[in-house]
Amino acid sequence: MDLAPERLREMLRLMATIRRFELRAQELFREGLAVGEFLGALHSYEGEEAIAVGVCAHLRDDDYVFSSHRGHGHAIAKGADVRAMMAELLGKSTGISRGRGGSMHMFAPEIGLMGGNGIVGGGTPLALGPAFAAQYRGTDQVTVCFFGEGAASQGVFHESLNLASLWRLPVIYVCENNLWAATTPICDAWPVPDLAPRAESFGMPGMTVDGNDLLAVHEAAGEAVGRARAGDGPTLIEAKTYRHRPHCMVIPEHRPEDERAQWEALDPIPRFEAWLLEQGAISDVELADLHTEVEAELDAAADFARQSPLPDPAHFAQYMWA
Amino acid sequence: MRNVTMVRALNEAIAEEMARDESVFVIGEDVADCGGVFGVTAGMAKRFGRERVRQTPISEAAFTGLAVGAAMAGLRPICEIMYVDFATTCMDQILNQAAKLRYMSGGQVTVPLVMRTQQGGGTCEAAQHSQCLEAIFAHVPGLKVAIPATPYDAKGLLKSAIRDDNPVIFLEHKLLYEEKGDIPREEFLVPLGEAEVKREGGDVTVVAWSLMVGKALDAAQALEDEVSVEVIDPRTLVPLDFEAIATSVRKTGRLVIAQEACLAGGFAGEILRRVCDECFDALSAPPRVVGSASVPMPFSPALEAAVLAGEEEIIAAISAVAA
Numbered sequence: 001m002d003l004a005p006e007r008l009r010e011m012l013r014l015m016a017t018i019r020r021f022e023l024r025a026q027e028l029f030r031e032g033l034a035v036g037e038f039l040g041a042l043h044s045y046e047g048e049e050a051i052a053v054g055v056c057a058h059l060r061d062d063d064y065v066f067s068s069h070r071g072h073g074h075a076i077a078k079g080a081d082v083r084a085m086m087a088e089l090l091g092k093s094t095g096i097s098r099g100r101g102g103s104m105h106m107f108a109p110e111i112g113l114m115g116g117n118g119i120v121g122g123g124t125p126l127a128l129g130p131a132f133a134a135q136y137r138g139t140d141q142v143t144v145c146f147f148g149e150g151a152a153s154q155g156v157f158h159e160s161l162n163l164a165s166l167w168r169l170p171v172i173y174v175c176e177n178n179l180w181a182a183t184t185p186i187c188d189a190w191p192v193p194d195l196a197p198r199a200e201s202f203g204m205p206g207m208t209v210d211g212n213d214l215l216a217v218h219e220a221a222g223e224a225v226g227r228a229r230a231g232d233g234p235t236l237i238e239a240k241t242y243r244h245r246p247h248c249m250v251i252p253e254h255r256p257e258d259e260r261a262q263w264e265a266l267d268p269i270p271r272f273e274a275w276l277l278e279q280g281a282i283s284d285v286e287l288a289d290l291h292t293e294v295e296a297e298l299d300a301a302a303d304f305a306r307q308s309p310l311p312d313p314a315h316f317a318q319y320m321w322a
Numbered sequence: 323m324r325n326v327t328m329v330r331a332l333n334e335a336i337a338e339e340m341a342r343d344e345s346v347f348v349i350g351e352d353v354a355d356c357g358g359v360f361g362v363t364a365g366m367a368k369r370f371g372r373e374r375v376r377q378t379p380i381s382e383a384a385f386t387g388l389a390v391g392a393a394m395a396g397l398r399p400i401c402e403i404m405y406v407d408f409a410t411t412c413m414d415q416i417l418n419q420a421a422k423l424r425y426m427s428g429g430q431v432t433v434p435l436v437m438r439t440q441q442g443g444g445t446c447e448a449a450q451h452s453q454c455l456e457a458i459f460a461h462v463p464g465l466k467v468a469i470p471a472t473p474y475d476a477k478g479l480l481k482s483a484i485r486d487d488n489p490v491i492f493l494e495h496k497l498l499y500e501e502k503g504d505i506p507r508e509e510f511l512v513p514l515g516e517a518e519v520k521r522e523g524g525d526v527t528v529v530a531w532s533l534m535v536g537k538a539l540d541a542a543q544a545l546e547d548e549v550s551v552e553v554i555d556p557r558t559l560v561p562l563d564f565e566a567i568a569t570s571v572r573k574t575g576r577l578v579i580a581q582e583a584c585l586a587g588g589f590a591g592e593i594l595r596r597v598c599d600e601c602f603d604a605l606s607a608p609p610r611v612v613g614s615a616s617v618p619m620p621f622s623p624a625l626e627a628a629v630l631a632g633e634e635e636i637i638a639a640i641s642a643v644a645a
């Protein structure tokens with residue numbers, strides 16, 4: 001691993017920021033519920049942080065990310081402002097999408113964040129677009145599309161892989177296989193255990209990685225991004241992982257206790273911390289400081305969100321037409 | 323002036339805009355090798371290269387999604403769907419994505435996409451190749467809907483649609499492709515959202531679009547000695563130039579709306595809603611809607627003719643409201 005210690009610590013900080021963001025978001029959601037306000041769906045990314053961070057570490061601001069319904073982690077890893085994201089969760093006018101999108105639709109095109117998607121698999125064909133645009137204009141920008149293993153059962157996903165490979169588009173499809181789609185276990189959705197072999201049938205490389213191992217994700221993504229930038233076409237990466245929470249705030253837990261315990265022992269954050277400590281890339285004091293700083297940042301973000309004004313109801317039609 | 327077919331007019335619009343703006347490209351099935359099955363993009367691949375005239379596999383969802391994403395990244399795709407009936411396979415990309423991305427992003431994303439397709443019956447192609455689906459697109463906030471009746475309007479509207487920063491669904495009619503009309507030699511645009519009075523009259527207003535404009539004009543001609551009919555073509559359903567319709571209704575007090583689409587849930591109903599809201603008092607007779615029967619389009623020519631609304635039904639409706 002030839003990454004400088006500050007880059008490693010930065011990746012840890014991003015993972016910790018995502019984790020803390022989700023905890024804060026859940027608090028806000030419960031606060032809302034307590035006073036009879038329902039803040040829509042909230043899908044936690046806890047447990048999957050290594051994937052967004054490991055992949056986005058290779059991206060520039062002019063590279064594109066298409067996210068899913070479980071997209072807070074992608075947005076943070078791509079560099080979105082957590083204050084604006086938190087305000088979006090509360091539907092505030094200072095929100096990252098001006099209160100028009102909510103949890104599933106966080107957009108920041110100036111840093112290539114092209115939004116989450118409320119339609120499972122909805123981002124998979126859209127991601128072809130900026131990849132096509134890069135090829136059309138002759139730039140070396142790449143596009144990453146994150147999606148869950150549930151989306152891999154959509155027809156359009158397969159159409160998209162086919163077109164990506166046919167035209168050698170600079171796009172990387174990253175499947176976050178957390179083994180469950182809402183309450184459906186993967187064995188009830190896939191007749192085979194792995195996704196990567198499907199890539200071969202479209203004539204593109206497929207890789208399987210431990211999605212809870214930041215360094216493994218980082219390495220696989222580096223290879224895929226390098227290939228795309230060099231004009232050598234798309235890659236499908238399947239990252240095996242597990243979410244720490246139920247599907248969303250309003251769906252009770254369906255997964256077996258022992259399975260959850262087994263995966264929580266593989267939590268990507270403590271795993272990476274242990275490695276950093278072992279390598280001497282961070283000290284105990286620095287680690288504690290990092291967490292304190294992240295906590296303070298998210299406290300401030302939650303305060304900002306609470307204090308921000310709601311949009312003027314008269315402006316509901318604003319932003320529809322260009 | 324030159325007398326050209328609608329196919330020619332559309333072809334010129336695309337070629338002119340591609341020459342004017344490098345970010346404009348064409349994507350769709352068979353668009354490079356034969357210019358699409360109706361020949362609208364004929365010659366484009368030769369002139370602009372296959373990079374800008376992208377012939378796709380039969381994957382409407384993927385290539386329409388690609389077009390939407392490319393528009394988000396600043397290109398100006400002209401995405402061709404061979405038949406509007408096939409757009410059902412990419413409705414997510416159109417209705418959920420293209421239509422909503424700008425709004426959901428709080429105005430940060432723009433989707434300057436044109437989706438060209440053709441619709442309509444009358445060619446014995448049965449129920450999956452004969453629909454008129456304009457009402458579906460017009461129903462969804464965030465999509466503009468253009469639906470030209472003449473070569474002039476087709477060229478002018480298409481050029482405006484390509485330059486527009488919003489997604490525009492551009493609905494051609496398969497029976498109008500070979501119809502001829504005059505267009506100027508010099509460049510011109512037809513703005514989106516501007517109706518045209520195709521024939522002036524004082525007794526009855528007929529609002530019609532696409533193929534029905536010609537049929538309404540024929541009906542007006544046939545009734546010339548009895549009633550003075552005004553024919554209005556909105557040319558775009560979204561945005562709708564309702565003011566032009568209201569002005570005419572205030573003058574005539576009598577209204578017929580003629581659509582080829584089947585009657586149930588059609589766009590004529592939406593125009594009637596606006597009339598009820600905004601100029602009901604001007605009506606001196608109950609308005610009438612002409613449209614096709616609400617059944618899947620039959621194959622047999624005898625049955626298809628019975629289902630499709632045409633000049634006869636428009637004449638009957640005009641006579642009824644004028645009585």
Ligand SMILES: Cc1ncc(C[n+]2csc(CCOP(=O)(O)OP(=O)(O)O)c2C)c(N)n1
Pocket residue numbers: 043069070118119120121147148149150151152176178180181182247
């Ligand atoms: C087209 C579509 N079908 C169903 C849903 C409802 N839904 C939302 S998330 C979800 C599960 C998705 O599972 P997966 O893609 O594996 O992502 P995960 O939630 O596990 O991250 C379902 C069924 C939807 N939003 N869109």
